[in-house]
Amino acid sequence: MDKPLKTDNRPLLQVRDLRIGATAYPPGEPPRKIEIVKGVSFDLERGKVLGLIGESGAGKSTIGLAALAYGRGGVKITGGRVLLDGEDILGLGRRGIRGVRGARVCYVSQSAAASFNPAHRLMDQVIEATLRHGLATADEARARAVRLFGLLGLPEPETFGNRFPHQVSGGQLQRAMTAMALCPEPELIVFDEPTTALDVTTQIDVLAAIKSAIEQTGTAALYITHDLAVVAQVADDIMVLRHGETVEHADTRKIIENPDEDYTRDLVNVRAVRHTEAAEQSDRFFEMVGINAAYGPTPVLHDVSLHVPRGQTLAIVGESGSGKSTLARVATGLLAPNTGDVRFDGETLPPQLKHRTREQLRRMQMIYQMADTAMNPRQTVGQIIGRPLRFYEGLRGAGQRRRVGELLDQIEMGQGFIDRYPAELSGGQKQRVAIARALAAKPDLIICDEPTSALDPLVADGILKLLTGLQRERGLSYIFITHDIAIVRAIADSVAVMHRGRLVRFGPKSEALSPPFDAYTDLLLKSVPEMRLGWLEEVLSTRQIESADN
Template identity: 75%
Template sequence: MSEAPGTGPDSAAATAPGTVLEVRDLHIGATVYPPNEPPRDIEIVHGVSFAIEKGKVLGLIGESGAGKSTIGLAALAYGRGGVRITGGEVWLHGENILALPKSGIRGVRGRRVTYVAQSAAAAFNPAHRLGDQVVEAALKHGLMSRREARERARMLFETLGLPDPDSFGRRFPHQVSGGQLQRAMTAMALCPAPDLIVFDEPTTALDVTTQIDVLAAIKRAIEETDVAAIYITHDLAVVAQISDDIMVLRHGNTVEYGPVQQMIEAPREAYTRELLSIRSDIKPQAEDQSGALLQLEGIDAAYGEVPVLFDVSMHLPKGQTLAVVGESGSGKSTTARVITGLLPPRAGTVSFKGEPLPPALSRRSKEQLRQIQMIYQMADTAMNPRQTVAEIIGRPLGFYFGLKGGERARRVAELLDQIEMGQGFADRYPAELSGGQKQRVCIARALAANPELILCDEPTSALDPLVAEGILKLLMELQAETRVSYLFITHDIATVRAISDSIAVMYMGRVVRFGPKDEVLSPPFDDYTDLLLKSVPEMKLGWLERALASRRMDSAGN
């Protein structure tokens, strides 16, 4: 029997003093099951190596499928979803954890290495109080008494900036905000005093105003506890604020690896430079914004007895893009539901081409339905998994225009060319497409109705930066070609700057600022717009500290 990887007498000799984690020549494989083909084994991580010292943070960045989370989980000697570590070594304080028996691995996970997931809401048990869950690992591994664990949890709540640290642990998960829950999950990871924490995109699902608080809390907690960390993200501006070193990954390979300053100021590789240059092209706003293809006037709306929109007014000219921006709960998607007729308003009118639209979807004509289409955030849930691409795109062609047979197939082919995919995708199912390809199919389905207005509800927020960039570029090209109008819902200011002609900023169900892009993004600002713009991460060292200092000055001034 061959010796386990890294168990020879000199294997750990090269580990430098102060190094918490050293990954050497890591190879990871998986089994794939292609449709109508036999299963086959593939390699998804190809010989990756890196090291992390105590109190330092390594940022792993790359698009979906790059291997970021797979490599991060290897630090726990874990392969998710049938993934297998097939070669290499993972040294934790001079011990190759891949050579440990199962009982030894159990002593590593949750004790020496902990994990912070992207969705804190899915990580907590809704039936148990937060404090009990935060101390669970420390108690399970016998690291401290219950009194000591609760005192450490209270200290961590305070370090992470959570409200009322003495009583915060008595709350249930549903009684705190998303940002607070993400910080509570960080407290849960820190409570056992681990050697290493793996942060797996912990701020991706958060608004920029919440993200800045969570980032600051994580950075402060790392500094005060001196833990080593892996921080996984697809956002270079975020990782630049928290990391000491950055590794750029693509297709399971290391593209570039080095200190954060060198990576953001003088990257050597073309792919890294491409990541840095995303959304550098800013679309100039339309000069004349006086017309109104779509007009909202004095809209009030409610879910049951709970009011959610208050006197919302905005307009969108033909062939232009209105970006509706704001944090979660601000009313962006609810406004879209009112426009589509899915949520009839309590007051106010929605006019299209100068005529009031019936408030309820059921009262609108087929022609009114055709003219306003929608592209959703999650392409996965917006398509029938049992239908082919041709069937998905072809359905509106049959419904609105009665196209059948060869005529319908020809139009599907034209639409596939228009979204730069081609006829070769017509017979594929959604499961056979990448995230960006799925979203392109959703765009083609919307275009199939030949609409005048498309509501885009955060269509790029679930995509990697380079894929999202391609989708935005496609949408702009289609607008130039067809003169279609977009109402684009987002919380990404970089996207807003890149694509919009006009902007509506929403906060707590109200429009707090509306007008041409250049006016909305120019001072003087209202308090919320000022906070929103100052919370957008920039690709500059020290941005986070300067942004927080600016917030403190603004608070002192008020």
């Protein structure tokens, strides 16, 4: 084990030539060793935040977990040093590392919902690690937790911990997880995509809470994300990673205002897609009229009416729980409305999927948010895309394989992927396969339910370019469900803003995204992170002024 580095002003965390590997098991081939992280080095001082940014597979989370001396999912740290306050934690035994995790180094994951036990109250879970490591008495730990709940802007801090996880919102649960990480008073916290799964309005509150907590506690942090605009609001320095290697490492202002590397410049200037809205939008190729819908006794949609012209894109935007995806379920017949009609090309569709004809089903397809869960992992790409070809066109054998190859060419992947399994594809490739599966039915309308929200910006941009190109070539109509206003500006002809099951704004993009705004649309537009320093503080200041005025 390395001796602590001899210096009074040494950084809290020193990573030196870190190498991390894994074993790949390709179907039909012998196992092979792969290197995920290739000699990464950096320092992190006390009270500072280092942002780790890059696309999927860049090694961000793998490096973050190495700060806990942990390799996830068969990943193994194969070389280098991770020094915490001068001590190489990679050389600690099992007992030694248990004393580090949850005490000196804590971890905040992307999905707080998956990290809390639904059967236990929040307070018991927030103070658990603090008590287990003997860092405070039960009364002291509870007092710390209540203080942190207040610091993180959680409602009724004194009693908030009495709630169960299902009794709070996603944003509140994410802040509760941050409180859990801060409660042991650690030296370092690893934030792994802590706001990626949140709506932009909720993301602002969580970002502000995290930044404030770090400043007031003096804890150092690694902040892992694929969103450069987000990390620019909280990080002192940013390290850009790609394929397990460092592309660029500098202070935040340098990275966002004057990057040296082409890849970094691509990240800064992402969203190259630009779509000019159609001048004429009166055509009602697809229409939903007076839709009211409920889940059991709970009303979800309230008198929603909107339409999509042929060959155009309607973006439906709003936060979680606004009714966006429920509207898609009604459109596809997965949820029958209580009242209202769904009309397609002049024809009123049966409200339930099982009563729709094969032709009606063929003409309307859907692309889901999580391509992973929408595919059978035991089927090859050829089988996944081939299924609708067999169902709608009766294609089998060589004819089916030939058509699958054509579709793979259309989505710019190529026929070499036809025999691969989903596990062998990147996130962007999986989403392209999902698009090819939808295209296989030769639809007229495709409903895209957050198809890029789980993707890195550059990969997402490629998917948007593909979709807009296919629209031009084939005259496709899209309903694009999203909470990302940048995507709305990039691809939409018309915009529908949903809030608590109601349509609060609908019309051509140029009108819907121009003032005067209703209060909710104004909040939504102001919550989209901008790639500049000080943006978060400006937004919070504006909110405080508006709150005081009201």
